[in-house]
Amino acid sequence: MANHYSDSTVFQLIDQKKFGHLVQKWDMDKGIRSLTTWEMTCALTTCLALRLSSYREVEEALGIPRSTLGDAMSERFHGFFQDLCDEILLQIRGRTSDRKLKRGIREILAIDSSECRVHGSLFSLPQWKQRKGEGAAAVCKLHTIYNVDGGWVEEFKITGARQHDSPVSLQLDLQPDKTYVFDRAYNDLDFWLKIMAIGSHFVTRLKSCEKITKLQIKVVRESKTTDSVLYDGFYQPSPVQLHRHQEVLEVTCLRHIIYRDPLTQKIFHFITSDFKLSAKTIADIYKRRWAVELLFRWLKGHLDIRYLAPKKTNAIKIQLAVAVLTQLLLQLKKINLRFPGTLWELLRKIRTSAIRQTLNRSASIRGCRWTAAPTHIVQDLCF
Numbered sequence: 001m002a003n004h005y006s007d008s009t010v011f012q013l014i015d016q017k018k019f020g021h022l023v024q025k026w027d028m029d030k031g032i033r034s035l036t037t038w039e040m041t042c043a044l045t046t047c048l049a050l051r052l053s054s055y056r057e058v059e060e061a062l063g064i065p066r067s068t069l070g071d072a073m074s075e076r077f078h079g080f081f082q083d084l085c086d087e088i089l090l091q092i093r094g095r096t097s098d099r100k101l102k103r104g105i106r107e108i109l110a111i112d113s114s115e116c117r118v119h120g121s122l123f124s125l126p127q128w129k130q131r132k133g134e135g136a137a138a139v140c141k142l143h144t145i146y147n148v149d150g151g152w153v154e155e156f157k158i159t160g161a162r163q164h165d166s167p168v169s170l171q172l173d174l175q176p177d178k179t180y181v182f183d184r185a186y187n188d189l190d191f192w193l194k195i196m197a198i199g200s201h202f203v204t205r206l207k208s209c210e211k212i213t214k215l216q217i218k219v220v221r222e223s224k225t226t227d228s229v230l231y232d233g234f235y236q237p238s239p240v241q242l243h244r245h246q247e248v249l250e251v252t253c254l255r256h257i258i259y260r261d262p263l264t265q266k267i268f269h270f271i272t273s274d275f276k277l278s279a280k281t282i283a284d285i286y287k288r289r290w291a292v293e294l295l296f297r298w299l300k301g302h303l304d305i306r307y308l309a310p311k312k313t314n315a316i317k318i319q320l321a322v323a324v325l326t327q328l329l330l331q332l333k334k335i336n337l338r339f340p341g342t343l344w345e346l347l348r349k350i351r352t353s354a355i356r357q358t359l360n361r362s363a364s365i366r367g368c369r370w371t372a373a374p375t376h377i378v379q380d381l382c383f
Helices: 016-026 037-049 055-062 066-075 079-103 120-124 165-169 189-197 210-222 239-244 279-287 290-302 313-337 343-363 376-382
Strands: 107-118 139-147 152-160 178-182 201-205 229-234 255-260 267-272
Touching (some): 016 079, 037 055, 037 066, 037 343, 055 066, 066 313, 079 152, 079 313, 107 165, 139 165, 139 313, 201 279, 210 229, 210 267, 229 279, 255 279, 290 313
Antiparallel strands (some): 139 152
16 A cells, blocks of 8 residues: 555655654554554655545545544644754755855744634634634634745644644744844743843734824924834833843843835834844845745645645644654755756656556557656655
8 A cells, every 4th residue: 555655855855863863762563453653654745645525535546434534633732843853954954054154144933823713513623713804714823833935834833723822832942143033913021031041033914002102203293204114222121121131131232223224114113122223124124024924825825725624633734744754844945956947847847747657557458549748757756
């Protein structure tokens, strides 16, 4: 069964020795008679790459019984696949970190979350209900730290939709000498100070309030220049925050920038811990946060994770973890091959090669008048 779908070199990027250690760590193959963890990993990755959206399609395409795959998704812990993503990430960092260190560049990491609809049976779980006013649906959240410069997921967590972004952000593993950029959902001084404590910087936007509105009116009224930077000064936290973090804020300053977009004339309030970069550069860094939105669009569009059919929370977390794993494997493949195109172009070549191989085999059936096109060029590149 495994030979049908595990011959691609994408799976050979996974270190078998480390894979075995993770299998032992999580007892993934304990008492397993069929569908080993390796077969399961290859099958799930193939399902996402080829957009096989149901257990029935998997059974017909890969020969894995629906009940076997369903039981494996429900019973085998999702933490294994998150650890496997970390192993692939280490390989990616090993291939790309040297050039960044030599150039002395602070990598930009974008933090955000996106919602995916899940099976309606999970609506009864308190944390998986969608927010009020958005319809009766069960939803989960994929929280990610995305490397904007490299194009891969640095870390992710999966929760129910009613779990707010700020508490989850405090659980993320942060790295030194980075610049984190995020939107107003992470307007939490505790999180900002955590980033600064490890030696990194952040760029974010402020939520609207009376104090900010008054300052904006004053700055716009007094502004006598057409420059996009209207204000560049210090940020004063609220009295409650000052009292709570008095010792830290006595030696720590935050920067407040009021920026007017030259094209739309929309005014933005940026908060950052970086006092060295120009205000225009800070605004440009925040614009790059949009890359994480494009990541979610890529995952949902090309790997088809807008709706997750499993009825168990563990199975949903496995499916999302494998989606991240697939993105990391493709990114590692792209780096190893020095592939000049986009990640989607690489995935498309892999898909078309797999389809052509299948059609070539079917064309050998006696009486078939159709002859498939040669596939050796694509196979040499992708397989």
